[in-house]
Amino acid sequence: MASQEKSKVILVPCDNYDEENIYLAMRKGIAMLGGLESMMAPDQKILVKPNFLLAADPDKATTTHPSVIKGMLRILQEDGYAKVSFGDSPGHGSCEGVVNKIGIKDESNWFGAKRANMEEEVTVSYPEGKTCRTFHFSKGIAEADAIINLCKMKTHALERITGAVKNVYGFICGYRKAAGHVKYPDATVFARMLADMHNATNIPLHIMDGVVAMEGNGPSSGTPIAMNVLLFSKDPVAIDTVFSHMIYLDPQVVPTCVEGQAYGVGTCDINNIEVLMAPAEDAAEQVLTPDQLREQFGKPNFDVERKVKKKNALSLITMVIPTASKRPYVQKDLCIKCGICVDHCPVEGKAINFKKGKGKPPVYDYKKCIRCYCCLEMCPRHAIKVKGGLH
Numbered sequence: 001m002a003s004q005e006k007s008k009v010i011l012v013p014c015d016n017y018d019e020e021n022i023y024l025a026m027r028k029g030i031a032m033l034g035g036l037e038s039m040m041a042p043d044q045k046i047l048v049k050p051n052f053l054l055a056a057d058p059d060k061a062t063t064t065h066p067s068v069i070k071g072m073l074r075i076l077q078e079d080g081y082a083k084v085s086f087g088d089s090p091g092h093g094s095c096e097g098v099v100n101k102i103g104i105k106d107e108s109n110w111f112g113a114k115r116a117n118m119e120e121e122v123t124v125s126y127p128e129g130k131t132c133r134t135f136h137f138s139k140g141i142a143e144a145d146a147i148i149n150l151c152k153m154k155t156h157a158l159e160r161i162t163g164a165v166k167n168v169y170g171f172i173c174g175y176r177k178a179a180g181h182v183k184y185p186d187a188t189v190f191a192r193m194l195a196d197m198h199n200a201t202n203i204p205l206h207i208m209d210g211v212v213a214m215e216g217n218g219p220s221s222g223t224p225i226a227m228n229v230l231l232f233s234k235d236p237v238a239i240d241t242v243f244s245h246m247i248y249l250d251p252q253v254v255p256t257c258v259e260g261q262a263y264g265v266g267t268c269d270i271n272n273i274e275v276l277m278a279p280a281e282d283a284a285e286q287v288l289t290p291d292q293l294r295e296q297f298g299k300p301n302f303d304v305e306r307k308v309k310k311k312n313a314l315s316l317i318t319m320v321i322p323t324a325s326k327r328p329y330v331q332k333d334l335c336i337k338c339g340i341c342v343d344h345c346p347v348e349g350k351a352i353n354f355k356k357g358k359g360k361p362p363v364y365d366y367k368k369c370i371r372c373y374c375c376l377e378m379c380p381r382h383a384i385k386v387k388g389g390l391h
């Protein structure tokens, strides 16, 4: 493929969340991608969509860092975008709760933007969808002309990683997210639904917060790890592929990369991606080859599931019958019996419950469990595990 046909990913090295530093890094990254004006018009309604999975301290790396959100809102204001809002529909709790927890409650942090309406639901029809033709979006999403995807670099129980492609699941309003896990329980089918969602919406800019990422038991119970980068692209699959490459994870085992490419959302071939590193002062910008990307920013020991799942009879069975996938279990000594896992189990009648009373850890009904791993995702104490890893 000729160089000009490649998807472009801008990499800006950045090793701290100092607000001015992040703002300048974001200015640089967006300029190298052609500037905001090349992606969206100033009179459009712009929605800035961070990852607000749940209310957690910013240093836990669960959410997009507030400095990145503020940097984006400041740039939009300075560049004359007057109809800006921001928000996400969290997996647990409310958008307002996350905003408060990460320290941007005061409107002086919003640079003239409004908090989007992520509580009301709007049904959006997408007849061209191959896997999903109706979405129950939050009103803030449905009303936006263009969305800026401020995703977080993290591991993910179901999809191995969560980045730009997966972050759009927060478009779905509140409790509807649970129903989506029931309808699309397998990682591949879920990724196809996400790809349809990308094609159904206008997201001209994706920015990945990888200054401090999350490894291990993501997306909420993992360990923060410095990756020291901000990534910028118009192609969400390419940005996730660059993340995968940095952590020595084959994008061919990442369903959101594979299905994202299959659905025409972007490319998951690292050789079809031009990675352009922002220059240090007085230096020229530099194209990084895949090898150079790993040499300078790679983490071979990043804790992520890299095992290749063989396409054998069992893997086909688990696609059709998710209950054949690995079982989650509760590590009793870590459990505080908060019930968040029970609340988030999307299965009618609950596949995890306090059958032995609220004084004891909840127990699974594996016949009902569809292996969506929402319980694992939402457990605040890292108490839910899967034997031998997920894949």
Ligand code: SF4
Binding pocket: 330, 334, 335, 336, 337, 338, 339, 340, 341, 342, 361, 362, 378, 379, 380, 381, 382, 383, 384
């Ligand atoms: S397993 Fe986790 S989410 Fe469930 S009750 Fe125990 S601590 Fe709470």
Ligand code: SF4
Binding pocket: 328, 344, 345, 346, 347, 350, 351, 352, 364, 368, 369, 370, 371, 372, 373, 374, 375, 376
């Ligand atoms: S028990 Fe956990 S993995 Fe099983 S269906 Fe409920 S939330 Fe999903």
